[in-house]
Amino acid sequence: MTSPRCSVVIPTYNGAHVIGEQLAALCEQDGAPPFEVVVADNGSTDDLAGVVTSWQERLAGLRRVDASRAQGVSVARNVGIDHATSDLILICDADDRVSPGWVAAMTSALADHPLVSGPVETALLSGRSASWVPIEQRTTQLFETWEGRSYGIGCNLGLRREVWEQVGGFDEHYPAGGEEIDFAWRAGDLGYEFAYVAGGLIHYRIRTDLRGVLRQQYNSGRGTAMLYARFRPTEVVPKSTLRRIHHELLLLKRFPWRGGRNQRRMWLTLMAFEAGKLVEARRQGVSAP
Template sequence: MKIAVVILNWNGKALLEKFLPSVVAYSKEATVYVADNASTDDSITFVTAAFPSVNIIKNKSNGGYAKGYNDALKGIDADVFCLLNSDIEVTKNWLTPVVETFKKEPNTAIIQPKILDYHNKTHFEYAGAAGGYLDKYAYPFCRGRIFDTIEKDKGQYNKNSQIFWASGACFFIRKQVFERLNGFDASFFAHMEEIDLCWRAFNFGYTSKYVGESKVYHVGGATLNASNPRKTYLNFRNSLFTLTKNAGGNTLFLIVIRLVLDGLAAFKFLLALKPAHSLAVLKAHFNFYFNLPRVLKQRKLMPRKGHYFRTKSIVWSYFISKKKTFKRL
């Protein structure tokens, strides 16, 4: 089985200097690529000189995570793609259990490893933790991380299990499935595109899996951190895109509920003296309305099925019922 580990880079020389050594050292059974999104620093000069075994792909523009990977993966010969953030430290034998799972389970199309916090290695990391799910209103959450509550890794999620979505921080997918789904939705630019892809895979009958025997450490927020209103905008807008495209059942009702809840979130940002984030939610809604005809056309082209949610409302469970960990849901 041919594995391609593909690291998307944009002006990330410092991250490549720090984290590429572990990828090269512990990925002997894979071919490693750095896909550059038209960087203006000397990232590629550095990689070429320091790691001659690493293949370089030069994208013509910075299309973000979604278009960047769509462009880069077109020319790669592999059975499985591993899309790896440039701020991840991998561990010895991290690829072995993933490859074994793909070999044993032909319907498993997408895999995520255990993602721990690089700066606090006893705890899960925010972006993905031990695999993702959606609630009834399509709000994402993870095993090991619900909202801002991040669990300590005590081995409670060591067992391999089916999940609904895998983190884009370290995202394995079979090439044939990626191509069948036409890759990521490039209009997302960044954030939520992996959830959209996993939801489409689910609607086509594929399985996403968490493999706890594989472990990586993620810095997180290296491109856009949580304090950046641009991240708020992309998350709220792309979440609405994802829901509209993929949900089965009474989608209109779900969208109305989400718009109301988003409005409450915007008000909460205002009370917290974060007007830029409140404005970002408003801009996300206006962009969603503008793009709604296009998104509805995408919806018509894809199958849909229900029963995607793990719990009725993660907001209610967390804030009202005070269920702070996945096992209490």
């Protein structure tokens, strides 16, 4: 195989049942430079190793590395990047599907920008569950958080190795939520900013089981509280105990009794997010944002 110009890192835990669709999409890239694919296995107990092996003849440069030293997507990302042989790193998830021009668009953008991210589309792989979470069904710009800071979603990232090294990698203390914002904020403090790559589209899979969606939103709420505890953005005014109780009561009051099933599930995801914020804020010893 020709030396890769970029490395695609896929952090994975028990993704044997879905990763084939992502690997097939990587086999069908248009106009892509030579690239390798590093599957960072975060201690899977399914047949991930066998599935990856079965794709190696079809996808040159595909390999699996052991990322089981600790649990967490940040651990897997860091291990995968550490094992990559090129200095241009692209990150996607095992249960999503990259578009045909993804590798070419993201690699080209990294020639001019140290950090890049593209749009995500949720309806194709998620069906009705795409409407359960507060993500646009097709994004058109970078995600934004406090103080107008933008970031790239963790399932659709491109970065130069030097940025990862200077920032110190992804913080492995976060749950699966908030860690990509933490990375972007620390990178921004060093002068590295994200660029939006319209051609770097990824089809993003929302979990189709309600329990999985609620767990995902709960962890996202925890990550939000951790971000607030660490960065204390000036525009966020923490709620007093009375204001917090009032806020939670208003959320409870908004339960869509007359709404449909999807509306009730949207409400439940919001409550899971709020619960995650409250639990983690108490753990961090701060007021919930």
